[in-house]
Amino acid sequence: MIPELSGIDHVHIYVSDRSAAHHWYQQVLGFRVMEQYLLWAADGGPLMLEDPAGRVHLALFESDKGPPSTIAFGASGVEFLRWKAHLEECGEGVSVSDHDLSWSLYFSDPDGNRHEITTYDYDAVKEHLR
Template sequence: MPPSLDRIDHIHVYVADRTAAERWYQRVLGLERVAALAFWADEPGGPLIIADSTGAVCLSLFERAHAPCRSTIALGVSGEQFYQWQNWLMQELPVPPRLEDHQVAWSLYFSDPDDNPFEITTYDRAMSPVGA
């Protein structure tokens, strides 16, 4: 039996322009540069670490040539937060997020400017999202 895991520490995200990506993630998802780890971004090929205000959501932005992404970063929220995210993303994104009914969950699907796919999901089936 393997040892237990505490949490997902961070997720690697590959972007063509890290400066532009940092602005997008700050504006759309509210993620900010982690000052204590900013030195890694100065190393050749090193990541720029961004996170939410609690540190619960942490991404490592690596500047690389564009390549197809086969993984999706899924973020969990409450039903009330889902409404807020749906409204926010409809205002902030050039293409509205795709709403999907998974029978036990609702999900919003969208991509960053480098085509990295994201999902925001809630298991609160008592709510009815816009467009459902």
């Protein structure tokens, strides 16, 4: 049998300016530094960030050689609509895609890493977007 996974531990994000990226992730997505792992950020290691609930972890690596990353976050229909409004208020270029079974918001960080917020509360969101 294949062993079980407990979820995604963290995602590596490659950025050209870690300080600027940290600011963007803090201001736009509400991520904060995980103080207990701050020592890893020395000597090219990752700056570990987490969302306000502590469920999503990102590792920011400063490098202009890394490939752009894509992260898809999940949200309820209500939260999806709140994210759409929030991202637009932040001046982020957001595109909305109807995938027939789900909805997705797409946007990018300043380094071109793509982000997606997806909801499977299709009908609830459809009522508000159409």
